[in-house]
Amino acid sequence: MLEVLDLKKAYRSPDGEEQVVLDIPRFALGAKEQVALMGTSGSGKTTLLNVIAGILRPDSGKVLFEGEDLAALSESARDKHRARNVGYVFQTFNLLQGYTALDNVLLGMMFGPGADRAFAKELLDELGLGDRLKYRPSQLSVGQQQRVALARALANRPKLVLADEPTGNLDPRYAQEALELIQRLCAEHDAALLLVSHDEKVLARFERSETLEDLNAGVRA
Amino acid sequence: MIGGLAMIVGRSLRQHALSTVVTVASAALGSGLVMAVFAVSEQSKEAFSGGPVGFDAVLGARGSELQLVLNTVFHLETSPGNLPWEKYVAMKEDRRVERAIPYAVGDNLEGFRIVGTTAELFEDAERFRLVGDSRLFDPERREALLGSTVARELGLRIGSRVHPSHGLEHNEHHDHDEEYVIVGVFEPSNSPNDRVVWIPIEGIFRMGGHVLRGSGEHYEAKPGEEIEDEHKEVSAVLLKFRGGNRTGQTFSNQINLEEKDATLAWPIGKSMAELFNKLGWVNRILEVVAYLVVAVAAGSILASLYNTMNERRREFAILRALGARRRTVFSAIVVEAGTIAALGAALGFAVYYGILLAAAAVVQRQTGVVLEAGAWHPALALTPAGMLAMGVLAGCLPAYKAYATDVAANLVPTS
Structure with missing residues (x-):
């Protein structure tokens, strides 16, 4: 479903030097597959997810999503692709503060196939937030906020869920529970999962795991 | 979206x-x-400048057309001066003039302007509708008619008795001795007439202290003595012409270009329009x-x-x-x-x-x-x-x- 080929991405540092962040010869992810990607802080995990999500365009290489090269698409087409095919769970959840839990989920749907209020409620209910639909993020616990973020990521029935350090802000006791929830829901909703983390304990829960240092052949060299 | x-x-x-x-x-x-x-x-x-006032022109003393209109139609400003009574009579007898109504001003009732005129003015039933038991004044008696605003603001009604004051601004020390009886009140007309007290023009001539100069000499009316027309004066004459604009233009040329002691404000709206343009x-x-x-x-x-x-x-x-x-x-x-x-x-x-x-x-x-x-x-x-x-x-x-x-x-x- 997803294949990354000869991907290169570099940033220019404040002192003008070019810093190569990603140099990945090949990385692939099958439909409904769940992969954990390990990497130290600053190793380019978020940048890779942003490139796969179509938020960033690679300097070179291909990001093939069901055979279509995202790198060749216009920004608007990548936005459309992201809205329809990708769910994103952020470490800090990135919920919109002025919106209720339900509105956070609905808003994500509006940029995709359209708002489906019944499905949004069903998702939140499934995540145990049926009685918190009208709560704003500031009125929810950290765990509840993360579940809203997960509901939002799954709301457009995406083929791929990207999770960026989803347990990074959680109490260790709850982190395992949250991880299990993410994996279970992605499986139930037929979505592939690419989860990045620097926490080695996360590895144990995945059949397949990679380290960014291994993938990043060019940077390592 | x-x-x-x-x-x-x-x-x-x-x-x-x-x-x-x-x-x-x-x-x-x-x-x-x-x-x-x-x-x-x-x-x-x-x-x-656009509203119908029921007249085509205003004849007054030589001076500003605008001042004449403001004074006669809107009851503002002072009168530019007086005309001899014979000017009014001449207009009234002219076949080209349908109506000629004399106005004489110079007094007030607690700040509201008093206009001396003839009952002929009130034949225009569209603009002058009396309320209840009202009747028009008797030109021989000291009787007054009130615009609706005057009656409301001064709390006057039929039978009330009032003393006019000299001048256009109220000053209680300038009250005339003459006492007038209110015999009628007009319905609101949403026009400047609502703020006017109407009395017979003879009343203005005979008000104590008023001096008439129609003949060129000072003359004060005496009780019981008829006033000769030669002594009488008017502040203005409201005119409605037969023949419309052509008559208005003829009179305008005749009075404004050929005469030295009178001004014809015609058409009435023009002067106001010029004011707004200025x-x-x-x-x-x-x-x-x-x-x-x-x-x-x-x-x-x-x-x-x-x-x-x-x-x-x-x-x-x-x-x-x-x-x-x-x-x-x-x-x-x-x-x-x-x-x-x-x-x-x-x-x-x-x-x-x-x-x-x-x-x-x-x-x-x-x-x-x-x-x-x-x-x-x-x-x-x-x-x-x-x-x-x-x-x-x-x-x-x-x-x-x-x-x-x-x-x-x-x-x-x-x-």
Whole structure:
């Protein structure tokens, strides 16, 4: 479903030097597959997810999503692709503060196939937030906020869920529970999962795991 | 997509409620002021120069046509002087004149102007409708008729007795000895006539201390003695012509070009229109001030939205990460600015009506002329449209800032 080929991405540092962040010869992810990607802080995990999500365009290489090269698409087409095919769970959840839990989920749907209020409620209910639909993020616990973020990521029935350090802000006791929830829901909703983390304990829960240092052949060299 | 835009805009307006209220209020003020300036000036011009007064011209002493019209039709200003009675008689007997009504002024009743005239004036039933048991005055007696405003404000009714004062401003030390009985009150006519006390013209001639100079010599009327026509004077004669404009033009040429002691204000509306044209620069200044207020309102929309852009960068980044296009984010800000402007324009009608009603009340109190608050003016459509356009334009700069938000950089933290 997803294949990354000869991907290169570099940033220019404040002192003008070019810093190569990603140099990945090949990385692939099958439909409904769940992969954990390990990497130290600053190793380019978020940048890779942003490139796969179509938020960033690679300097070179291909990001093939069901055979279509995202790198060749216009920004608007990548936005459309992201809205329809990708769910994103952020470490800090990135919920919109002025919106209720339900509105956070609905808003994500509006940029995709359209708002489906019944499905949004069903998702939140499934995540145990049926009685918190009208709560704003500031009125929810950290765990509840993360579940809203997960509901939002799954709301457009995406083929791929990207999770960026989803347990990074959680109490260790709850982190395992949250991880299990993410994996279970992605499986139930037929979505592939690419989860990045620097926490080695996360590895144990995945059949397949990679380290960014291994993938990043060019940077390592 | 539209639902998403509406949700983003509605949420932002609520989240920034205070600045929303302030900017909406400033837009309302700007919009209302522009509409009021245009509408009030236009309606004033219409009311003072376009309204039918029942006469075609005013004949008065040599002087300003405008002063003559203001004094005779609007009961403002002082009289430019007097005409000998024979001028009135000549007009009355001219076959080209349908009606000639003499006016004599110079007294007041607690500030309301007293006009001496003949009962013939009140034959115009459209403009002069008596209420209840009222009747017209007897020209031989000290009887008075009241405009509706005079009766209401002075609390006078049929049977009340009053003492006129000398001059056009009230001064209790200048009260005449003569006592007049109110015999009639007119229904409101929404015209300057509502503010007038009408008495027989003979009453003016015979008021104590009044000196007549119709013959060129001073003459004071004596009780019981008939006043010879040669002594009588009038302040003005209201004229209605037969033959319309052609007759008016002939009289105008004859009196204004060939005579030295009289002026014919014809047509009546022309003098007032010329006054408004001369005062056009005042309107221009008011319009400029109103436009500036609109510009400030648009500026405040721009500033209030622009100032929130930094705090909203993460919001835009999140929206983009959820799949919102750049143009969606741009549109959200433009729609937000447009919504503020539209709300302001809508509330501007309340400001407009407030100003118009206040202006109309002042104008009516001062002159008796009624401005029509519901009258249509193109500014009532163009101003809200302009306000909306200015608001949308003002939203473009902050919208561009939102449009240019770096998504990845604002989806903090990065690892």
